Amino acid sequence: MTTRRRSRFRRPRGPVEHVAAGIVALAGAVLVLRMVLAVGRVLLGAWPLLVVAAGCALVVAVVIRLRRAAAQRRRGERLARLRLTLAEVDALSDRQFEFALRDLLIRDGWSARQVGQQGDQAADVIGRHPRRGRIVLQAKHTKVGGKVGSQVMYQVKGTAGPAHRADIAVVVTNGTFTRDAKTWGDKHQIHWVDRDRLRAWAEQGVALNDLLGLRDGARRRAFGRPAP
Template sequence: MAARRRRMRKRTRRQLQGWGAGAAALVALWVAGNWAKVWPVLLIVLAVAGAGAAGWVLWRAHRTAVGEDRQWREQEAVRARELSMAEVDALSWQAFEHYVADLCRRDGCTKVVVSGKSGDLGADVVGHLADGRKLVVQCKKYAPHRSVSSQDMQKFVGTARPEHGADVALFVTTARSFTKAAQGLAERQDIVALHRNLLGSWAGGAHLDTLIPLSGRGDGTKRRRSPA
């Protein structure tokens, strides 16, 4: 029985091979007789397929180049900010206060004065924004891994407006963050709190006016003065 099945499979395979060879011969004869009609269509199909493949390759190459360029620009921006912050970290606390004052002047602040001494009651830098609002800045030169405590923020809250009449009270630090309590206090008391990342953006060219709204409600809208 098994031998019979093997013989039947061999006979079926030979029949299929014969039918295939016959079909191939018929197709060859038809193509040979109609080649003059077939080859222009075949060339058009091949040309369209080639153009499509080339277009797809170019599109993929463009997408890859755009993605790589975007990634490179992002990396360069991060690297530039890191280099800038590395330079800031190397400053003394006195030089840091003058650096912040220079950033204020760069962004249009006037009458900018650096206290440069102890006992300034939180007013390390004082000046006026371009629209005349009085700006009082507390500068804290802390290690990058530190956080600003609520005690530091409380001291600034207690002097920025009662003692110095600040319209905009700015607390800027090289520390990585403010504690949750310090940040909450800053938001409730309209203090602009700029931690390390926002300072890096400021140093990298971001305008102070664009950074003020990023920290709570410390934009000085409750109190305005005419330009001095």
């Protein structure tokens, strides 16, 4: 069995080897310099094309940004005028109802997103406001005349703070709430929006903070969690 010896560089020995090594290094440096100069000449000759390409890229980037800004502005203008009748709300699917509540929050000055899905821990829409804090909406789209019971209030109370770090929790339905649900919600700081309040919010354009009496600067230690 033969073993292969690892090849390794040996330091030059003697004047002849030092001179030879210097010549090799100089040749390598000259070769690299020539390559750099050749690339420089190519780029120098192509600079008009590079300038045009860079200009085109800049124009495209500006156009895309302006289009996005215009789209956001148009959407903001549409949402500012957003009105939904109860008949339109009743015709929505459960998921569409969640997106409608998100848009109503945005109309009222919140940054909001729809998050409802399986395992959402009693939160379908989460919003944030610079003065009012963080809000969690639980959406209950039901048939006309349907009632939401206290169990929903218990669920929201149990997750609004620990799971979602909410300052404000609201249950919204196009139906009604049982008397016990409303009483328990009022006692435990779980706001509720029933069919009558939803009409004022969605159809008549009353802002949610006015509807529920949410004061600016009233962020508090909600649901037993420490203030941020």
